[in-house]
Amino acid sequence: MENLAFGLTYSVAGGLAAVGVGLVGAAAVSAVGRNPDALGTIRTMMILAMSFVDALGIIGLVVALIIKFMK
Amino acid sequence: MMLLATAVLNVSVGAEHVLNLGPIQINNSQMLGLVGWALTFWLLVRTVRRVRTKRYDRLTTAVLWAYEYLLDTTTEVLGSRERAQKLAPIAISMFFFIIVNNWLEVLPILGPVTWHGTQLFRGLSADMNFTFALAVITFATAHIWAIRDRGFIGNMKRYVHNPLKDPVHAFEGFLEIVAEISRFLALSLRLFGNIFGGEVLLLVISFITVYASVLALPPFLLFEIFIGLIQAYIFFMLTIVFVSLGTVSDTAPASPETESLELEAAT
Numbered sequence: 031m032e033n034l035a036f037g038l039t040y041s042v043a044g045g046l047a048a049v050g051v052g053l054v055g056a057a058a059v060s061a062v063g064r065n066p067d068a069l070g071t072i073r074t075m076m077i078l079a080m081s082f083v084d085a086l087g088i089i090g091l092v093v094a095l096i097i098k099f100m101k
Numbered sequence: 102m103m104l105l106a107t108a109v110l111n112v113s114v115g116a117e118h119v120l121n122l123g124p125i126q127i128n129n130s131q132m133l134g135l136v137g138w139a140l141t142f143w144l145l146v147r148t149v150r151r152v153r154t155k156r157y158d159r160l161t162t163a164v165l166w167a168y169e170y171l172l173d174t175t176t177e178v179l180g181s182r183e184r185a186q187k188l189a190p191i192a193i194s195m196f197f198f199i200i201v202n203n204w205l206e207v208l209p210i211l212g213p214v215t216w217h218g219t220q221l222f223r224g225l226s227a228d229m230n231f232t233f234a235l236a237v238i239t240f241a242t243a244h245i246w247a248i249r250d251r252g253f254i255g256n257m258k259r260y261v262h263n264p265l266k267d268p269v270h271a272f273e274g275f276l277e278i279v280a281e282i283s284r285f286l287a288l289s290l291r292l293f294g295n296i297f298g299g300e301v302l303l304l305v306i307s308f309i310t311v312y313a314s315v316l317a318l319p320p321f322l323l324f325e326i327f328i329g330l331i332q333a334y335i336f337f338m339l340t341i342v343f344v345s346l347g348t349v350s351d352t353a354p355a356s357p358e359t360e361s362l363e364l365e366a367a368t
Contacts, residue, residue, distance in 0.1 A: 035306040081335050088298045092114070092290075097303060100110045 036098045045089020050083035103165055112301055116228040128227035133211075137202040137225055145197060166192060171337060178341045179348070186346055193244060195235065196337040199292070202226050203329025204341050206296060207303070226296035226332075229289070235288035239340045240281075247347030254346070288339055295332050299325045329360040 058076035062069055110169065116128035133258050151161040159249045175185040204226030225231050247256045260278050307314040308322050321365035 070102065077331060078338070079289075081295075081331050085287070085294060088289050088294040091298050091301075092294045095112060095297075096114050100114050 032097060036094050039094040039097060040091055042089050046083050047087025048059070050086075051080050054079045066071070083092060111352070112304065114297070116223055116230070119216050119219055119221060128228070129219060129223040130225050130231065132179050133205055134225035134228075134231065136222075137205050139199045140205070141194075142306040144201065145194070164197075168198075171196060174338070175341050178338075178345050180345075183290060184348075187237070188242075188246075188341060189311055191238070192337055192340045192344075195238070195340060196333050199226065199336055200333035203296060203333055204326060205324060206300060206329065207325050224296055224300055226292055228229045229293050232289040235292070235336070236285055238287060239345040242340070243312065243343040243347050246344050250348045259347070261265070284343065288343075292332055293335055295328055299328055320357070 054076060058072050061072050065072075116130040118126050119132065122128050142162075148161050148164045151157060153166070172185060172189055175189055175192060179185050179188060202225040206227065208222075211220065211224065212224050214302045222270040244256065247259075251258075260281075262270040262274050274321045303318065303321055303325065306317055307316050
């Protein structure tokens with residue numbers, strides 16, 4: 031049961047964070063396609079937005095690790 | 102597989118207690134934190150001395166470049182150079198302290214050096230107490246700035262309205278309180294989670310590629326260095342954004358659209 035909780039916590043959080051990062055990346059790529067001059071600004075903003083998204087995924091990972099290792 | 106079955110992956114979520122200095126308990130994250138504090142202090146003092154005597158080298162130039170870049174970002178967010186120079190000392194020294202501690206975390210002394218069975222060093226940002234304290238400092242700064250700009254009553258007016266006279270704003274104020282708490286928690290958990298997750302990632306990678314870890318680890322170490330830089334920058338960015346949310350900009354009033362965008366990015 032604990033292993034199931036670990037796997038589900040990690041995989042749901044990670045999967046949804048992956049969707050979010052994919053959306054951010056797709057938006058950044060299409061923005062660069064429209065306006066290639068703004069590459070530097072868009073890259074910075076993309077990394078910023080991505081780290082906001084993956085913070086949630088990583089918090090999911092931490093919660094999963096707490097389930098697994100703190101008893 | 103036998104090797105994997107016998108070795109036990111041991112991850113501790115909190116910092117562990119290593120030694121006593123009189124009545125003070127020292128945790129393993131504080132051990133590395135002292136090193137990181139000394140390094141940050143040395144780095145900044147050295148830069149100042151080198152700049153005063155005009156002996157530039159690569160490290161000095163790099164620190165100066167980072168300082169200029171961060172000061173420009175602060176100016177952009179806060180709207181004026183004077184205010185940026187007032188906020189810069191705390192925000193930028195936080196950035197340097199976090200980045201030095203994040204980069205210390207990839208050193209190979211972290212796992213193998215043990216003291217009575219517990220590891221002697223642990224990344225400072227991988228300790229929840231530290232990130233929580235940083236978030237407390239950030240929010241104290243934000244509210245001090247808000248009170249200085251709007252006055253104590255004015256700051257309270259962001260959150261509390263009379264529900265009989267103005268129910269819509271009262272509800273909005275309640276939501277603002279919830280948003281403030283969630284921002285606070287997310288700020289501390291983001292840094293902690295990223296660095297702690299990175300430590301666990303390195304541990305797991307070296308655990309599953311037993312003897313090939315010499316080849317497998319370097320890309321992940323590079324990735325962790327990158328993450329450490331990004332997280333320090335994010336923390337700095339969020340600090341100044343939170344401060345600018347509470348203050349009234351005296352040069353250009355923020356349009357409601359940009360303010361809502363900043364709010365979305367912050368939460």
